[in-house]
Amino acid sequence: MLFNLIIRADETLPMLTSRMFERTPDELADRYRTSTSFDFNALAQLPTVMAREFESDDMGAMARLGYMDSPSINPVISSPVLQFPSHALLDLGLLDENYWENKRTHWRLCEGDPFRLFSKFLDDRPLPVEPEASSACDPNLIAVMMPFTEDPSIDPVYLALVKGSKRAGKKCMRVDEMLTPVDITEDIFNLIASSSLVIADITNLNPNVMLLAPE
Numbered sequence: 001m002l003f004n005l006i007i008r009a010d011e012t013l014p015m016l017t018s019r020m021f022e023r024t025p026d027e028l029a030d031r032y033r034t035s036t037s038f039d040f041n042a043l044a045q046l047p048t049v050m051a052r053e054f055e056s057d058d059m060g061a062m063a064r065l066g067y068m069d070s071p072s073i074n075p076v077i078s079s080p081v082l083q084f085p086s087h088a089l090l091d092l093g094l095l096d097e098n099y100w101e102n103k104r105t106h107w108r109l110c111e112g113d114p115f116r117l118f119s120k121f122l123d124d125r126p127l128p129v130e131p132e133a134s135s136a137c138d139p140n141l142i143a144v145m146m147p148f149t150e151d152p153s154i155d156p157v158y159l160a161l162v163k164g165s166k167r168a169g170k171k172c173m174r175v176d177e178m179l180t181p182v183d184i185t186e187d188i189f190n191l192i193a194s195s196s197l198v199i200a201d202i203t204n205l206n207p208n209v210m211l212l213a214p215e
Helices: 026-032 087-091 114-122 156-167 184-194 207-212
Strands: 002-008 048-052 062-066 082-085 106-111 138-145 171-174 195-200
Touching: 026 106, 062 114, 082 087, 082 114, 087 114, 138 156, 138 184, 156 171, 184 195
Parallel strands: 002 048, 138 171, 138 195
Antiparallel strands: 002 106, 048 062, 062 082
8 A cells, every 4th residue: 555745844835846756666656657747646546644844853743644635736635534743754764854854845655554554643642523522322323434436325335235224223324424514524423423333344445444443
């Protein structure tokens, strides 16, 4: 599994083309190059870690993990899945402070599952969003965690789950069916907190679903 690691001094500015794929093995970088540029459509399909340049002794700097809003040399992650201390990038050896990589704007490709790599750095930290105290568990509600590749009204896997749950007198719900004006991460926590059962579709090992699935 690959993921993008993007470090920038100013996250409102596009990445310098001369800094693309720094310290990335050629065999990996070549997969995401075109004859004239870079394959940002393919890069946007990868999980992405973004962080501002930071000092090695800055324990308050935070990085974000998620997916780019759209393919771009100036990428944005509006709704990160995880936030974790930027220092974890040094602790894991993904950045080398001896080469000032934590203070250098660049874009690289890294190997590994970032959701598992960085989730352990949250063990002693509060979750960014907690379920509302008023959320009551509905004994008939089943939360379904699955990739949003199709609308819930036509997704054949989800429709099969809905049909089966109805036979059991239960109701399935996906987070994209919740019409609430809040962050999707908060919706996920609230849906899980208010459900009596969670079904996770890990067929294709979707990273977002795997993060929510129990070990």
